[in-house]
Amino acid sequence: MREDFIGFVIVKDLSGEGLFQAILKYLQNSGLDLSLMRGQSYDGASAMKSDVVGVKTVIQAQYPLAVFTYCSNHCLNLVISSACANTHIRNMIGTVKETVSFFSRSAKRSNALKEFITKTQGEAVRIKGLISLCETR
Template structure:
């Protein structure tokens, strides 16, 4: 369990410091409370002086009757509980994005592709070996640069709510290796593995898999995302960043769309992904 201490110093300034790591045998509220109190007592900090506590929304932390925050409030009545701010921002982003069905479907498919490729150490090793062969081939054909630090062999990042950008970038870099591992699994695995691999492969090789679009959006929103996670928040600067980010996304829609489409078409041609006839008549689905 990680402890962060937020306090007012003798000059009246608010400070926030990493306080320490505590080993806990389980995550029950009583064990967590004892761990926190033990650390504070060790540093001769008076428990009754706690004036606030912040956790995520897990039931064992925020439970109104039996959660950690309720247990501490019984001994420290002024230790008001607040759902910690950065996590609330992340949840707002996740919830808002999930309201867009295409985005929600994209991340479901992304998770399926990554999990199918990384669910065992054997597949991880196969992915790295395939990537090494692919990098060596591209270097021999002068398709990629060979500067120091480039082309390092890595693995796919799990598509967690706070690591979307990394997951997308890694998949683009390792697209060929990912495809080959899925293709092998779809023919050589057991019937469960073949089914999962087929589904992931169909998602990966679909023109509707908006990989590059999401990568460009993540690059635009990265500065705002990092700013919102700073220890000290300047609300006016944050509002300016929100405004400028919205303008950049609008500019992407109005000006950069054709460039994005060209990039996607080149990527599809390189990886033999079928490109639909974009001049064909659009037929809306019922509802």
């Protein structure tokens, strides 16, 4: 399975049908073969996942193999947001941020980390450094 960001879509009609039409048009203009669509994933907004008028329902009517799953990144974001009320979790996230900053502030430290990752994980590892924490995800 592979997930790639392909772009933003400007929408005016926020109903399930309106969102579906905007998404469908964008995907078709991107040259994707929608008959190959096997999955769809959204947050918990009713316009997206409603069994009656949501985007998932409209897509599944036309593309029955496009199984809906709740967005795991959104679930994780909700869990972390709730967990941040816990002092231990909040402190851990602060420690992770400081660790990323420690390596990213110095080219020498960053290169040493990249060499260590390559040495211990091999050349096949795509990411050879730390990624900054995104506040909203």
